[in-house]
Amino acid sequence: MDWDDLRVFLAVARAESLSAAARVLKCDAATVGRRVARLEEDLGAKLFLKSPQGYRLTEPGRRLIPHAETAEQAMSGAAEELSGQTGGLSGQIRIGAPDGCANYVLPQVCGAICDANPGLEIQILALPRMVNLSKREADFAITVSRPTGGRLTVQKLADYALHLAGDRSYLAAHPPITALADLRGHRMIGYIPDMIFDRELDYLAETGAPTVDLASNSVAVQMQMVRAGAGLGIVHDFAIPACPDVVRVLPEAIALRRTFWLVRHADDRRSERLTRFAEAFAQATRTEIARLETLAAGQ
Template sequence: MVDWDDLRVFLAVARAESLSGAGRGLKLDAATVGRRIARLEAALGAQLFVKSPQGYALADAGARLLPHAEQAEQALAGAAEALGAAAGHFSGQLRIGAPDGCANYLLPQVCAALCDAHPGLEIQIVALPRVFNLSKREADMAIAVSPPAAGRLTVQKLTDYRLHLAASRAYLARHAAINSRADLAGHRVIGYIPDMIFDKELDYLGVTGAETVGLASNSVPVQLMALRAGAGLGIVHDFALPFAPELVRILPAEVSLTRAFWLIRHADDRRSDRLGRLAEALGQGIRREVARLEAYLVQEG
């Protein structure tokens, strides 16, 4: 007889493609994960994985088992959802993947409100400057700056947000006044490392008129701290500016960008009422927080 807990370990290894990666998610050491896989293989009388220098790949038997294990996982999640819905609250774990600008300046407030409203909910925010792989269950849902072009995914636009050129008051005090785009020449630009831009929507260099980035990082908070330190000028999310009172916008009428956040979920999750309701609550929270922070900036201006 197959133990569900062993199937859970099987799914973790299939998604992480390594014992150590699966162990980190399960809070088990790699040796224990290996023993559990060996136990499941013995119970089924089949080899589930093939080990290679790249990690653990599904063998033929493992590939056949995968959809059944996922169905069992969804059935258990559905049972938990039904009990939670009856009680009128969310519970369990929710992992959200997001680009680090959203993860740093929007999600903490939004998720804090969700946790306050639903004490049984455990939220994990994964902030990474790249696209998330939902098919490997790196996250339950992900926020992106452009909709994916392929994959078995459901995509929902959350909200537009605005970005402007900004610099610290100290930096501007040390340099000649910037009254037009022509005055931007010769200033150090802070922005993304060009060959590490993972989405075309993050390529802001052209709008500054600069040809190179003088100080670069793949991290939005690092860029913001460099601006706060007076290292140059750069494009900043309007919703991040309230967290950096040293910064002021430059040529806001001439240098302005609008981008959007998109909520992405695995197509199979459409059957999950819990994830559907959580997605709606998350979307509402992000829209409110973007509006609140951008309104604060207008009031301060």
């Protein structure tokens, strides 16, 4: 059995299409199809069923997955060992993250890590949804709820604060806000209710604030709405320093605390390279969030 055929098999299983797998593998879909057919012939078993939804694993295909992933880990470990990665980190690492974290924290964190490891390439996948590690969309995922199922390794990344905030221009044009009752009549900014992909993101329901009038599934868009003076919104403290005229409102009455979790596939725990990256990344993230929150408190 050829390892390269197994690599192609895993790419198709994760992408569920020949064309998507081809993009990952940087080859053409016809080549991917031939490699899958060759592996099926070698094994004497059909590994995929083609349907309108894409390529679905058959029962033999599902049984092959853990063996192929074991081979993948072995090849990765061998590459790390032979490359002598005892010093700096190198190669490509992809991180999936909520767009608030991706926009306001990760650029500084990843930039600093790359400065210390010139051979390292970091990709940030910013999505307003959960990242699928089983399909290998990323090496790591940052989540706002601790996952409880699946074959995953989970570690606490950092706690972070959120407050109600508004732009100085909006606050100057509206009556003073000194108590929760004063929020009535103010335009509220938040998530599109039916697109809240994690219960931890339902901020306004927790605070009892009025109904959302301006909404987006993107934290970055919500912050830009606040920055434009369009209303008030619950924002991450670590985002406030990027918007100098945005200030916290009723910080004692409306204060939320959440946690970021760093998640990876359980099979990757044997990768020294990914473990070393996780340690450096967690420390840098905690330090950066603390720095930004200190700046926000001083505004």
